[in-house]
Amino acid sequence: MSHDTTQQNRQRNHFAGHDAIWLFGYGSLIWKADFPYLERRPAHIHGWVRRFWQGSHDHRGTPEAPGRVVTLVREPGAVCHGMAYRITPEVLAPLDVREKNGYLREVITLGFDDDAGGHAEGLVYLAGADNAAYLGDAPLDAIAAQIAAAHGPSGPNRDYLLHLAEALRALEVEDEHVFALAARLPGERD
Numbered sequence: 001m002s003h004d005t006t007q008q009n010r011q012r013n014h015f016a017g018h019d020a021i022w023l024f025g026y027g028s029l030i031w032k033a034d035f036p037y038l039e040r041r042p043a044h045i046h047g048w049v050r051r052f053w054q055g056s057h058d059h060r061g062t063p064e065a066p067g068r069v070v071t072l073v074r075e076p077g078a079v080c081h082g083m084a085y086r087i088t089p090e091v092l093a094p095l096d097v098r099e100k101n102g103y104l105r106e107v108i109t110l111g112f113d114d115d116a117g118g119h120a121e122g123l124v125y126l127a128g129a130d131n132a133a134y135l136g137d138a139p140l141d142a143i144a145a146q147i148a149a150a151h152g153p154s155g156p157n158r159d160y161l162l163h164l165a166e167a168l169r170a171l172e173v174e175d176e177h178v179f180a181l182a183a184r185l186p187g188e189r190d
């Protein structure tokens, strides 16, 4: 099940004419910043939670046995912490390809968590419930079992989850959903 969003994202030039853009990372972008950036700052967004509800048929799973990766789900009053990167616009093209399986660029207001604080408008990649690779909610045990079993061209799905949990701990971010799933992986404990 694939839904290539690369072309759609190329049309989503929300910050056309800007020399630099803030990009909010809440998943693999936190621990896999394999792109050039001008600076990075811990940051948060309001009204969203991180959930392993998006299928991965191209990175952490296969079309026959998809894995699960994170997307954002609306939850009034919630705060989702991650990492913001200031990038030049050219950096988005390879990210559009890397995150092509259902993720669309959306504009979001982010708040910075460092001492300097402040806010900025930025971009986030979001996979909505209407995309073809969306899997949605399931019992935590079932999600963890799917992640434990899945493997794709980018490696085991469990590594994605464990890297994310480790990166969030390093940022001193509490994320019950992520930590509960990591604790359910065979060989892992809370």
Ligand code: BEZ
Residues within 6 Å of the ligand: 024, 025, 026, 027, 028, 029, 030, 070, 071, 099, 103, 125
């Ligand atoms: C992120 O880490 O922000 C991210 C997650 C999924 C797709 C693209 C980006």
